[in-house]
Amino acid sequence: MARRPIRRLIPALLVLAWLAVGGGLGPFAGKLTEVSTNDQAAFLPSSAESTRVLAAQEAFRQSETQPLIVVWTADGKEITPAQTAAATRALAALRGTPGVAGGPTPAFRSDDGEALQGVVQLSPEVDGSLGEFLDRIGAAVAVDGLRAQLAGPAATRADLSDAFAGIDGLLLGVALITVLIILLVVYRSVLLPLVIIIGAVFALGLACAVVYFLADRDIVRVDGQVQGILFILVIGAATDYALLLTARFREELAATGDRFAAGRVALRRSVEPIVASAATVALGLLALLLSSLTNNRALGPVGAIGIACAALSALTFLPAVLVLLGRAALWPAKPRASGAGARGIWGRVAALVDRHPRRLWIATVLPLAGLALFAPQLNARGVPLDETFVNDAPSVAAQATLSEHFPAGSGQPAVIVVPAGRAAAVAETARGVEGVSGAATVTRSGRPDDAPKVVGGRALVEATLLDAPDGDSAQDTIRRLRAALSGEDGVMVGGYTAQRYDTTRTAEKDTLLIVPVVLAIILVILVALLRSLMMPVLLVATVALNFLATLGVSTLVFTHVFGFTGSDASVPLYGFVFLVALGVDYNIFLMSRVREETARHGAREGVLRGLVTTGGVITSAGVVLAATFAALVVIPLAFLAQIAFIVAFGVLLDTLVVRSLLVPALVRDLGARAWWPSRPDRAASPEESREPARVSG
Structure with missing residues (x-):
């Protein structure tokens, strides 16, 4: 009897420790924006020619500013000389304004006479309140009868900041509510979905605190995109791992009736696939450290954390809570035994796999291969500005x-660094290049006729x-x-x-380097986990086909x-x-259980039992992860919308087709050969090995 308080003490201490983590570190999820930067120039490859041009520009004090382009129009009418003079006076009045570097250019007319343009250089001190500052600039350059608009890098940067505003509230809220609804439908339980969500939030708070500490000391870089992906990764992964462990706990609780015994067995049986799964994703993300792009390298350690x-x-947190709550965690649902799904939908899927394995995997591979033929047609040369924002x-x-x-390239010219004595000749050569409308040397006063x-x-x-500076033609x-x-x-062009x-x-170079490294990492982990050579190759091939x-x-x-x-x-990478x-995560969850069942019941029965027992939980995990990534669309950026679609659709395709049909059919067709050179089925007795699969159509 003395052991009962001790059995409760360790889980209770774990829960208290995580409550302290959640209370103390939770606010860091909202503080990451303080150490984030959305300056894309900060993420350029250090060896690139355009980066060297930026470094050279520092001597000219141009890299310390960001241009804001003011454009005036008169709704299709020709602009009068008086309006041009008024626009020039409005620009000149900005000289000396805190946040404005130097003197703005005069306003000059377009060739059609229907628009004016002027350039204002902004200093970095306005970064923290760029949106408000641009509002004041917009009011200051207003001219009667003309519509003033703000373009250029500074205006784009302000819109990016607006797009990421509230990312720690809106994105997190949408993701958590989505996951909670799915969990309520899956478990039909009151407490369990809340426990899983709380565990995910605690994990996010801890991750954000670690990332904040590292970013504040310039060890890692964080931008809005990395921050958004971090939120989604943690919520989705924590929920997936929780689903796997909870399913095993529910299964063991139904078999033994003892919550402590069920907790121990569930943890022991789940720790290997969860650790292997986490290691696969973390090491795959860390492979991004090989990238020459700083934002890719930033995502690697941040995502792995x-x-x-x-x-x-x-x-730790989840099994402790499950042990303390016992059956109450599942209320009003009841624990379900291992074979409970044998006569449900997964029993019918297993029966289909058992009857026609070869026909099934061929029928699955062919359409996937057909869809894969369209992959090379993806244009990954960048998104033009008019498509960067989805609003x-x-x-x-x-x-x-x-x-x-x-x-089209006005206001964002190509910058050419030249030896001083060659400036005129280089400008002449540049003017003769197809796609260049004009080239001029930067002068001391800014007037065209002055000395360089x-x-x-x-x-x-x-x-x-x-052409537009953000397009393929440019x-x-x-x-x-x-x-x-x-x-x-x-001479350098930037x-x-x-x-x-x-x-x-x-x-493009990063993709060619990192893809084989990630595949090699995954292959090594699978070989270690499954103690096989054939099976890891099959699994890696199927997930590559899915991608x-x-x-x-x-x-x-x-x-x-x-x-x-x-x-x-970076979207394909x-x-x-x-x-x-x-x-590979979902295949790890499936095949680790298949190996366990194969050792007990033989190769044929093992794959069918593994499919039946894991089908529901893995499908639920896939739906949760797809839904959490889909939440990225609340940030109105094309990059995140595209990532959201690729991952959400790909996870559902993998969960519902590749993991449910293709992989089991391949393993069933190959039989014990799929585990070469190991033979996990040797542990099964001859009677068990010959025992027919207990699935029903």
Whole structure:
């Protein structure tokens, strides 16, 4: 009897420890924005030519500012000289305003006479209140009879900040409510969904505190996208691991009736697949450290920290609460025995797998392979500005107005760093490149007829592009411009479009490097977990096929349903890391149970029993993870909307087709050979091995 208080003491202490974590560290989920940056220039590859141009510009004091372009229009009417003078006076009045660097340019008319343009350079001190500052600028440049709009990098950055505003509240709230509703439907229980949600929130608080500590000391970088993905990863992974452990606890509780014994067995049987699953995802994310793009490298450790915290919560807080609550955690539902689903839908699926395994896996592989054929058609050269936001952002409308009346690249020219004595010749060469509308040397006073500004023996040439600076055509112009100037020593081409071009090229190289590394990591973990060579190869091949099929579907949906003309360069890589790692998760949950059942009942019975006993919980986990990633659409950015679709659709495809039909059918068809060179079925008695599968159609 003396042992009963001790048996309760350890779970109680664990729960108290996590309550302290939740109370003390929970607020850090709302503080991550304090250490986040949405400055995309900060994430450029350090070796890229455009990055070296940024470094060179520091000597010219241009990298310390961000341009804001003011464009005035008169609703299709020609602008009068008086209105032009009024716009120039409004710009000049901004000189000396805190946050405005130097003197703004005068307002100059478009060739059609229907628009004016002026450039205001903003200093970094306005970053914290950029939106409010731009509102004041907009009011200050108002001219009677004209409509003033704000475009350029500063306006885009303000819209990005608005898009991520409230990310710690809105995104988290939507994700948690979605998961709670799904759990209530799955478990038909009052307390259990709340316990799982609380465990996920505690894990998120711990992860955010660790990330905040590291970001505050510049050990990792965080932007709004990384922060949003961290929230979703932790909530989704913690819920998935909780579903696996809870299903085993419910099964053991029905068999033994002793909550402490059920808790011990559930934890012992779940710890290996959960740890293997978490290690797969975490190491897959850490492979992003090999990327040359800083935002990819940032997601690696941040995501791995989140996964580790999710697994820790699922293996400590959740079993402690389940042991303390016992059957009350499941109320009003009742514990369900291992074979309870044998006559349900998963019994019928298992019967189908048992009757026609080869026919089934062939019928599954062929359509997946057909969808995969569309994957190479995905345009991953970047999303143009007018598609970056999925809603009507002011900077997008302003840029459209600017492009209508001025050269599309106006306000965001290509920046060419040249030896001072070659500035005029380089400008002349640049003007002859297809896609360049004009090129001029940056002067000391800003007037075209003045002497070039020379710093450290270098000068700057600005080349205005004919095409929109965020489009594919502009990137092609940068490529031609660099080729034309390749014979000039000391010449480098940078600027906004060059940064996009370098980011795209670097992302392509990253994908070629990181994909095989992730596959190798997953293969090693699966070999160690399943103690087989054949089975890991089969599983990796199926999740890779699932990824390619998902990418093929995404290509069609993005183009013909969502209307996107392209995707961010990192979308295929992110989609691969998430889908392959998370897809292997569900196969780990399935095959670890199949191996356990195979050792007891033989190869044939093992795969069927494993499918029946894990079918419901893994499908529920897939639906939860798909729903949590789908919550990313509340952030109005195309990048996150595309990631949300790829992962949500891919997880459902993997859960409902690959893991439910393709993998079991392959394993059933191969029999004991699937486990080569090991033979887990040897542990089963001959009678058990010959025992027919207990499934019914």
